Amino acid sequence: MAPMPDWGTLPRMLRDQAEHHPDAVVVADGGTRVTMSGLRTAAAEIARGLIALDVGPGDRVAMWGLNSAYWVLHAFGIWDAGAVIVPLSSRYKGIEAAQLIEKTGAKVVVTGAGPTATPLADLLPPLPGLRHPSELRALGTRVSARESEERALATRPEDLCEIMSTSGTTGTPKGVMLDHAQILRGYWDWSEIVTLNERDRYPVIAPFSHGFGLNAGLIACVLRRATMVPIPIFTPDALMSLISSERITVLAGPPTLFHRLLDELDRGSWDVSSLRVAICGAAAVPSALINRLVERVGLERMINAYGLMEGTVVSMTRAGDPIVVIANTTGRAVPGIEVKVVDDDGKQVPPGARGEILQRGYGVMRGYWDDPARTAEVVDADGWLHTGDVGVLDEFGNLAIVDRKKELYIVNGFNVSPAEVESLLLREGSLAQAAVVGVPDPVTGEAGVAYVVPRPGVSPEPDALLAWAREKMSNYKVPKRIVVVDALPTNVNGKVDKLALRARAATE
Numbered sequence: 396m397a398p399m400p401d402w403g404t405l406p407r408m409l410r411d412q413a414e415h416h417p418d419a420v421v422v423a424d425g426g427t428r429v430t431m432s433g434l435r436t437a438a439a440e441i442a443r444g445l446i447a448l449d450v451g452p453g454d455r456v457a458m459w460g461l462n463s464a465y466w467v468l469h470a471f472g473i474w475d476a477g478a479v480i481v482p483l484s485s486r487y488k489g490i491e492a493a494q495l496i497e498k499t500g501a502k503v504v505v506t507g508a509g510p511t512a513t514p515l516a517d518l519l520p521p522l523p524g525l526r527h528p529s530e531l532r533a534l535g536t537r538v539s540a541r542e543s544e545e546r547a548l549a550t551r552p553e554d555l556c557e558i559m560s561t562s563g564t565t566g567t568p569k570g571v572m573l574d575h576a577q578i579l580r581g582y583w584d585w586s587e588i589v590t591l592n593e594r595d596r597y598p599v600i601a602p603f604s605h606g607f608g609l610n611a612g613l614i615a616c617v618l619r620r621a622t623m624v625p626i627p628i629f630t631p632d633a634l635m636s637l638i639s640s641e642r643i644t645v646l647a648g649p650p651t652l653f654h655r656l657l658d659e660l661d662r663g664s665w666d667v668s669s670l671r672v673a674i675c676g677a678a679a680v681p682s683a684l685i686n687r688l689v690e691r692v693g694l695e696r697m698i699n700a701y702g703l704m705e706g707t708v709v710s711m712t713r714a715g716d717p718i719v720v721i722a723n724t725t726g727r728a729v730p731g732i733e734v735k736v737v738d739d740d741g742k743q744v745p746p747g748a749r750g751e752i753l754q755r756g757y758g759v760m761r762g763y764w765d766d767p768a769r770t771a772e773v774v775d776a777d778g779w780l781h782t783g784d785v786g787v788l789d790e791f792g793n794l795a796i797v798d799r800k801k802e803l804y805i806v807n808g809f810n811v812s813p814a815e816v817e818s819l820l821l822r823e824g825s826l827a828q829a830a831v832v833g834v835p836d837p838v839t840g841e842a843g844v845a846y847v848v849p850r851p852g853v854s855p856e857p858d859a860l861l862a863w864a865r866e867k868m869s870n871y872k873v874p875k876r877i878v879v880v881d882a883l884p885t886n887v888n889g890k891v892d893k894l895a896l897r898a899r900a901a902t903e
């Protein structure tokens with residue numbers, strides 16, 4: 396592995412890149428091109444605006460909007476101000492965004508273009524003290540360039556740079572705390588294995604509010620001077636046109652993305668010869684898919700990887716790995732990370748045996764924001780992160796993900812917490828109980844099915860409940876089906892029997 400320069404923090408990394416490679420184009424967003432020096436200048440101006448709003452070192456600033464050059468500039472502006480970015484999904488509705496803003500104590504929310512014409516400010520309930528600046532650069536004229544530069548350079552490697560929302564099993568999202576040093580190292584190594592470089596053109600499809608989009612997209616591109624192409628809303632045909640017109644070289648996404656790419660190739664005469672690397676983060680990638688991509692597209696590399704917000708990058712396949720390893724495993728632990736698989740008693744199991752995946756090393760989060768009790772539940776006294784994922788290590792150290800110990804399910808790459816969806820459904824008002832389970836889905840990977848018990852004297856209609864959910868929830872959280880029942884099954888302990896519900900959902 397090539398050693399990472401001694402940057403320490405994101406602001407210092409940006410300054411070094413701008414000094415030595417000022418004209419490198421780091422963002423291509425339609426007709427907008429942002430060079431490294433342009434990014435550095437804009438970030439400093441935005442930081443001055445935040446300082447004018449009394450944002451201090453370590454303060455939280457929420458960021459909302461679709462992937463865009465605007466998002467990139469303001470993210471680095473937040474870090475230049477010594478603040479911590481709290482990304483808000485552009486799919487969030489008012490209740491969801493307010494929960495995370497209040498939980499982290501964000502003082503300012505920066506909003507870019509959203510998926511509809513409705514601005515976030517109109518969706519949020521009243522939040523005392525929260526500021527919605529319209530133009531940070533204009534505000535920044537009140538603050539000297541020297542003051543903002545001192546603020547940026549005062550940021551330390553151990554300072555938090557982001558608090559990422561991740562679904563949990565308690566019904567409320569958790570804020571994962573990550574610092575500058577671990578993000579820089581994790582995604583320097585990730586991009587080294589991916590072979591991301593200054594000649595690459597990389598469309599970032601995952602939202603910047605998602606850990607992959609922000610860290611393995613936005614930050615990785617600046618680290619390696621690759622040109623990122625922010626994708627605000629993904630459509631397969633637009634992607635094919637983009638690959639051809641922008642000569643895209645690196646593509647990352649779930650297996651469904653690559654199936655769509657091949658389907659589009661079969662339907663049209665697209666030129667995708669520029670593609671050289673494909674990155675997939677999935678428990679398993681069909682070997683037939685890898686073979687088709689190599690043969691039809693001419694890929695140099697197909698890479699599979701495993702990571703989670705609490706642990707950043709855990710394992711990746713490497714150059715020279717046979718297709719069977721890429722298809723069936725997520726490769727070996729990245730440098731600086733230890734992985735082991737344990738049984739229910741915490742004892743390490745032999746190669747080939749199933750158990751919970753534990754991870755230790757620099758990539759493990761600093762903890763959940765303002766929640767030491769829940770942090771202690773997943774990070775033990777020896778520093779091992781208990782991932783909740785069930786896996787198998789082979790004799791060569793390749794890690795296969797085979798199940799999830801937790802109840803989370805994944806819709807189009809987004810973790811969904813059944814407890815969170817249940818708590819949101821109960822806000823509708825006509826329900827006494829709600830239980831959500833994840834089931835396999837041929838389009839989205841998994842989907843939610845909600846079983847709901849109405850309040851006495853109320854007869855809710857499933858279609859009306861679904862319409863309410865679509866209005867109030869991010870689309871990936873909306874259950875595919877809602878089933879009204881008289882009662883929920885329970886086990887001997889009196890808890891809702893999710894196993895019975897999953898079995899029922901599978902047969903319906």
